[in-house]
Amino acid sequence: MNTATPSSQEFPDSAEGWLARLLSPDCSATDHAAFEDWLAMSSRNALDYAEVERIHQLAGALGMDSARRGAESPPARMETSRRKRTWYRPLAWAAALMLAVSGGLWLLADFRTTPSTxxxxxxxxxxxxxxxxxxxxxxxxxxxxxVTYERSQRRVALLRGRVQAxxxxxxxxxxxxxxxxxxIRAVGTLFQVARQxxxxxxxxLEGRVIVSTEDGKSGHAIELYxxxxxAYGGDGELGSPRSIDRSVTESWTQGRLIFKEERLADLIAQFNRYSHEQLILSGSxxxxxxxxxxxxxxxxxxLLAALRQGWGLQARPVGGNRIELSESKQ
Known part of the structure; x- marks a missing residue:
């Protein structure tokens, strides 16, 4: 992979090299700082590292699976050893990708993953x-x-809803x-992720994160400040960063919803997340x-009282746990 490199020649110049360096028991705080600088130098670096990290996880998972099968199987006869070596070769090639770094080899520790919670x-x-x-x-x-803790990362999979970390x-x-x-990759920071x-x-909100997608049309990662x-869609295409108001963004964590010149349609969509009774509009x-x-x-x-007093909207139940908002007929 062709990636941008840090100025110092003592550091790796590839995603494979950085993964091996970070997994080494000799990895230092200086190495980690240089790695973060390397990630920030190029969006290509972040994508390459994400792919190498994914391959490493797959190789580790395959290794654990083969070890379990070996423990459950009886000792093999000598005449089958050649066939077994051939079967193992794909895993060896995958592992070899992770070992090359700065003209030498780093011994990777065993891949271990805690059960997800x-x-x-x-x-x-x-x-x-x-x-x-x-x-x-x-x-x-x-x-x-x-939430899953792995040797190389702490991973949170957001399956639905919204979370602040x-x-x-x-x-x-x-x-x-x-x-x-x-x-969304971070080291120490404060941020939110919402599926909607x-x-x-x-x-x-604080620190920095790198947002990357696996198959977006834009084909790059973006660092947020x-x-x-x-936002990005289901196709993985990244949108452009825009500024936010911290008080508005963080308000839900204190049980409040703050709206500043928000479209009523968007406001209702937010409110509907908190109730089984759904608000709908009589007209677009x-x-x-x-x-x-x-x-x-x-x-x-x-909310309904404020909409009635400030905007002249009335509400009426229409069945099926729905409440319709419409303009007052007065």
Whole structure:
């Protein structure tokens, strides 16, 4: 892979080399700092490293599977040894990719993965989870995540909903959140990831993260800076970063929803996440009304009262746990 290189020749100049260096028992804090600089130098570097890391995980998983099968099988006869060596060759080639670095070989430690732990919230509920490494997750309503600790990374899979991660710094194991076709990589930072409308929105509050996708048309990774967010769809195409208001972005973690000139359609979509009773609009034109206000998450009564008093909208039940909003006939 052709990638950008750091200025110092003592550091690896490839994704394979960096993975081997980071997994080495001799890896130092200086190495980790140089690695972060190398990632930031080029979006291609981040993509290459993500691919090499993925191959390493697959090779490790295959190695564990073959070891289990070997333990369960009776000792093989000598005449079958040639065939067994041939069968093992693909794994050897995969492992060899991970060993080349700076004119030498680094011995990779065994690939070990802890069992995944799932955390979930019901509709209308929120939850704070302190992870074993000291990181903190805040799960919004109707959210499901799976947390896995691996030797080379801490991984959180967001399966639905929204999560805020306050990441404890660990240079040896980056913190990676996966959502759809994308990966959000951080070392020590504060950020949010939300799955909505078939896509994902990533918002950075502190530190820095690198957002990359496996099969996006743009074919590159993007580094976010504090108070920026971007979105990507199910096809993996990355959108452009845009500025955010921290008070608005972080408000849901305190059980509030802050809206500043928000489209009514978007406001209702946010509120509907917190209740089994769903608000709907009688006409699409109402969705373009701009609304500002501060509401308690899930407090539909206060929202409906504000819309009636400030915007002249009325609400009526229409069956099927739905409440329709329409313009007043007065």
């Amino acid at each position: 799932s955390y979930v919230t019901e509709v209308g509920k929120q939850r704070r989870v302190e992870l074993p490494d000291g990181s903190m997750l805040v799960l919004d309503t109707n959210t499901l995540v799976q 306050s990441v404890a710094h660990d240079g040896n194991r980056p913190f990676v959140v996966t959502s759809g076709p994308g990966r 409308d078939g896509g994902t929105v990533v918002a950075l 504090p108070l920026q967010q971007l 034109g109402l969705g373009e009304i701009r609304v500002s206000g501060v509401f308690h998450a899930g407090d539909q009564a206060s």
